[in-house]
Amino acid sequence: xxxxxxxxxxxxxxxxxxxxxxxxxxxxxxxxxxxxxxxxxxxxxxxxxxxxxxxxxxxxxxxxxxxxxxxxxxxxxxxxxxxxxxxxxxxxxxxxxxxxxxxxxxxxxxxxxxxxxxxxxxxxxxxxxxxxxxxxxxxxxxxxxxxxxxxxxxxxxxxxxxxxxxxxxxxxxxxxxxxxxxxxxxxxxxxxxxxxxxxxxxxxxxxxxxxxxxxxxxxxxxxxxxxxxxxxxxxxxxxxxxxxxxxxxxxxxxxxxxxxxxxxxxxxxxxxxxxxxxxxxxxxxxxxxxxxxxxxxxxxxxxxxxxxxxxx
Amino acid sequence: xxxxxxxxxxxxxxxxxxxxxxxxxxxxxxxxxxxxxxxxxxxxxxxxxxxxxxxxxxxxxxxxxxxxxxxxxxxxxxxxxxxxxxxxxxxxxxxxxxxxxxxxxxxxxxxxxxxxxxxxxxxxxxxxxxxxxxxxxxxxxxxxxxxxxxxxxxxxxxxxxxxxxxxxxxxxxxxxxxxxxxxxxxxxxxxxxxxxxxxxxxxxxxxxxxxxxxxxxxxxxxxxxxxxxxxxxxxxxxxxxxxxxxxxxxxxxxxxxxxxxxxxxxxxxxxxxxxxxxxxxxxxxxxxxxxxxxxxxxxxxxxxxxxxxxxxxxxxxxxxxxxxxxxxxxxxxxxxxxxxxxxxxxxxxxxxxxxxxxxxxxxxxxxxxxxxxxxxxxxxxxxxxxxxxxxxxxxxxxxxxxxxxxxxxxxxxxxxxxxxxxxxxxxxxxxxxxxxxxxxxxxxxxxxxxxxxxxxxxxxxxxxxxxxxxxxxxxxxxxxxxxxxxxxxxxxxxxxxxxxxxxxx
Numbered sequence: 001x002x003x004x005x006x007x008x009x010x011x012x013x014x015x016x017x018x019x020x021x022x023x024x025x026x027x028x029x030x031x032x033x034x035x036x037x038x039x040x041x042x043x044x045x046x047x048x049x050x051x052x053x054x055x056x057x058x059x060x061x062x063x064x065x066x067x068x069x070x071x072x073x074x075x076x077x078x079x080x081x082x083x084x085x086x087x088x089x090x091x092x093x094x095x096x097x098x099x100x101x102x103x104x105x106x107x108x109x110x111x112x113x114x115x116x117x118x119x120x121x122x123x124x125x126x127x128x129x130x131x132x133x134x135x136x137x138x139x140x141x142x143x144x145x146x147x148x149x150x151x152x153x154x155x156x157x158x159x160x161x162x163x164x165x166x167x168x169x170x171x172x173x174x175x176x177x178x179x180x181x182x183x184x185x186x187x188x189x190x191x192x193x194x195x196x197x198x199x200x201x202x203x204x205x206x207x208x209x210x211x212x213x214x215x216x217x218x219x220x221x222x223x224x225x226x227x228x229x230x231x232x233x234x235x236x237x238x239x240x241x242x243x244x245x246x247x248x249x250x251x252x253x254x255x256x257x258x259x260x261x262x263x264x265x266x267x268x269x270x271x272x273x274x275x276x277x278x279x280x281x282x283x284x285x286x287x288x289x290x291x292x293x294x295x296x297x298x299x300x301x302x303x304x305x306x307x308x309x310x311x312x
Numbered sequence: 313x314x315x316x317x318x319x320x321x322x323x324x325x326x327x328x329x330x331x332x333x334x335x336x337x338x339x340x341x342x343x344x345x346x347x348x349x350x351x352x353x354x355x356x357x358x359x360x361x362x363x364x365x366x367x368x369x370x371x372x373x374x375x376x377x378x379x380x381x382x383x384x385x386x387x388x389x390x391x392x393x394x395x396x397x398x399x400x401x402x403x404x405x406x407x408x409x410x411x412x413x414x415x416x417x418x419x420x421x422x423x424x425x426x427x428x429x430x431x432x433x434x435x436x437x438x439x440x441x442x443x444x445x446x447x448x449x450x451x452x453x454x455x456x457x458x459x460x461x462x463x464x465x466x467x468x469x470x471x472x473x474x475x476x477x478x479x480x481x482x483x484x485x486x487x488x489x490x491x492x493x494x495x496x497x498x499x500x501x502x503x504x505x506x507x508x509x510x511x512x513x514x515x516x517x518x519x520x521x522x523x524x525x526x527x528x529x530x531x532x533x534x535x536x537x538x539x540x541x542x543x544x545x546x547x548x549x550x551x552x553x554x555x556x557x558x559x560x561x562x563x564x565x566x567x568x569x570x571x572x573x574x575x576x577x578x579x580x581x582x583x584x585x586x587x588x589x590x591x592x593x594x595x596x597x598x599x600x601x602x603x604x605x606x607x608x609x610x611x612x613x614x615x616x617x618x619x620x621x622x623x624x625x626x627x628x629x630x631x632x633x634x635x636x637x638x639x640x641x642x643x644x645x646x647x648x649x650x651x652x653x654x655x656x657x658x659x660x661x662x663x664x665x666x667x668x669x670x671x672x673x674x675x676x677x678x679x680x681x682x683x684x685x686x687x688x689x690x691x692x693x694x695x696x697x698x699x700x701x702x703x704x705x706x707x708x709x710x711x712x713x714x715x716x717x718x719x720x721x722x723x724x725x726x727x728x729x730x731x732x733x734x735x736x737x738x739x740x741x742x743x744x745x746x747x748x749x750x751x752x753x754x755x756x757x758x759x760x761x762x763x764x765x766x767x768x769x770x771x772x773x774x775x776x777x778x779x780x781x782x783x784x785x786x787x788x789x790x791x792x793x794x795x796x797x798x799x800x801x802x803x804x805x806x807x808x809x810x811x812x813x814x815x816x817x
Binding site: 162163164165166167168170171174175177178179181182183184298301 | 393394395396410411412413414415419422423424428429430431432
């Protein structure tokens with residue numbers, strides 16, 4: 001078998017991982033504040049279709065990504081309003097967001113369904129680093145967002161563990177009443193982080209479309225990556241740096257069967273891999289509904305619970 | 313004003329003047345006056361619902377008073393939030409701690425402090441917190457994770473937190489409720505260290521004994537009003553109890569008056585081994601009709617397991633339990649109840665009652681009758697119990713979770729003692745007065761005494777030694793799952809019982 005194929009596989013795995021990391025970081029920030037947003041897949045789809053349409057219409061890559069982010073912000077703001085202000089059930093609101101994103105992206109993407117991607121995010125030129133055999137193309141053949149995403153995970157980790165607002169954020173997910181008693185608005189913390197998380201998810205969708213998707217296809221573009229991101233949050237135990245490792249692993253798992261199929265090796269049918277997002281979702285929901293598992297995994301204690309100040 | 317000192321020129325650290333606070337349907341505080349001196353330990357004493365927690369909440373800024381004023385160092389302050397209270401040096405430690413379990417002590421203490429830098433250095437914070445803790449003699453490891461600490465240590469975290477945030481006045485809500493006796497002693501040491509540093513401490517409590525001992529002054533509240541304020545040494549507990557309840561309280565021992573008759577509940581060599589550990593070992597005793605056998609012991613020495621074995625919730629791994637001569641181990645709760653057992657669990661609201669069902673529904677819940685419920689007679693019966701037991705409730709259809717602890721316990725006792733009828737002759741009661749105020753304690757004790765006189769065989773399992781000493785005709789001490797001491801109720805050596813509880817006999 002051609003070794004170039006494997007280099008390409010690893011390289012592709014890392015680009016899938018980038019999307020996963022972005023979406024997972026968004027979900028971690030959201031969930032650390034105590035809000036669970038199951039709408040990741042819907043936001044990714046909307047981010048992707050927005051990036052496609054905008055770049056198709058204007059040819060402007062940056063405008064396309066910016067609007068993807070805005071779409072993520074808007075959708076997560078809806079989620080925040082429903083669950084924080086109106087105290088709707090977070091699971092139900094998140095699922096509604098997925099259905100909404102699914103339907104709307106299909107509708108507005110219809111005219112361009114199957115059309116080839118108009119612009120591409122070019123890989124960065126990293127000089128001699130990219131010329132290292134094997135490792136060069138795998139690690140240093142990516143575009144700027146991949147590297148920014150890695151840095152983003154580090155920044156998120158430092159933010160959570162080493163800063164004052166990070167301390168308050170962690171406390172909000174675990175003991176909102178404590179934060180409230182300190183005169184800090186629980187709703188504000190949750191709103192800010194749900195929306196920040198949504199922005200990252202929107203970017204993840206937009207980037208994935210423009211860096212990886214060859215053509216817009218509603219059913220095949222994101223392919224359940226949003227669901228995998230949600231399970232990655234659990235897998236990473238709500239820690240940003242661990243998300244990188246998990247994302248690379250998942251990215252690899254998602255990519256390998258396609259490589260093998262391309263090589264006419266049919267060990268694992270791709271259909272099995274296509275099930276992965278939904279198996280992962282089941283895993284997450286089972287984990288998050290068992291109090292013991294939640295405790296062992298280190299889930300934010302009040303994840304999914306609306307905060308109501310108890311007064312007489 | 314200035315009733316504490318002559319001359320009236322004393323500058324109080326904190327005062328309430330004619331504070332009135334209303335909640336829908338309740339006048340929680342009715343023109344309350346309260347004065348706290350600098351460096352003073354002041355207890356706010358009252359039954360549940362007397363308005364003491366409301367007053368404390370007004371003083372710390374959680375509630376805004378409808379009328380009246382709060383004065384800090386003689387100047388009126390309008391506190392808008394607990395944070396605003398803290399800015400004025402007033403902090404409250406709630407009964408249910410507001411801590412983040414997963415954080416370290418240091419992280420918990422500094423959380424929410426306004427002057428915290430953006431970038432946090434764990435070592436610096438731990439040092440600062442360690443210094444505050446040390447200054448007030450609070451042994452505490454700033455690096456420890458709060459979730460792994462005992463109740464007493466968590467309370468210390470709350471106190472250190474208040475001090476770190478600059479509290480001069482500390483309001484402690486029921487501070488001894490969750491503490492073991494040695495931890496209470498440590499708390500008192502801390503309080504002394506704080507008052508020596510010029511800080512004032514307010515205990516909000518319904519417990520007469522221990523807290524009163526270290527208070528310089530006790531202010532008693534009842535029904536939203538202050539009924540008296542006495543300095544140390546001016547009043548004994550009996551007098552204070554009267555101020556609290558508004559009538560003479562009888563907490564003297566109650567013993568069986570008649571002769572105990574045949575054995576109804578019998579345990580022989582009962583043991584429970586789980587994962588290689590003996591939770592209960594070789595326990596044997598009999599309970600006869602018309603007597604109360606009390607099981608004393610420090611929490612976690614097998615009381616819970618013993619109760620659940622007798623109640624049929626778990627099967628013993630060895631030995632035999634019999635009710636009315638009928639062997640009942642392993643036959644299941646339903647059959648145990650059929651054999652004549654009534655059970656009042658420790659968790660009265662969760663296990664004993666269905667919290668969102670009404671009093672009527674709860675009373676018929678365990679009735680083993682036909683398929684259809686006769687609501688009319690059940691309702692009448694409930695009304696009768698409400699009147700007879702003086703259960704305070706809007707009506708018989710009120711959900712039991714809306715009742716106070718004492719009143720929900722009365723509903724449960726009514727069901728288990730009376731509504732069960734004469735079939736149930738054995739009663740197992742676990743910590744029946746935990747968390748109840750003095751008036752309710754007296755009422756529950758009276759009920760248990762009546763049940764005994766009516767010929768029931770009662771097994772009382774309680775971590776409150778005073779309760780066992782007050783009621784039991786025979787006392788057993790449980791230590792690590794074994795009965796290590798036995799005594800008759802009227803000739804008990806309290807010291808020996810105490811030593812046995814600590815495992816020193």
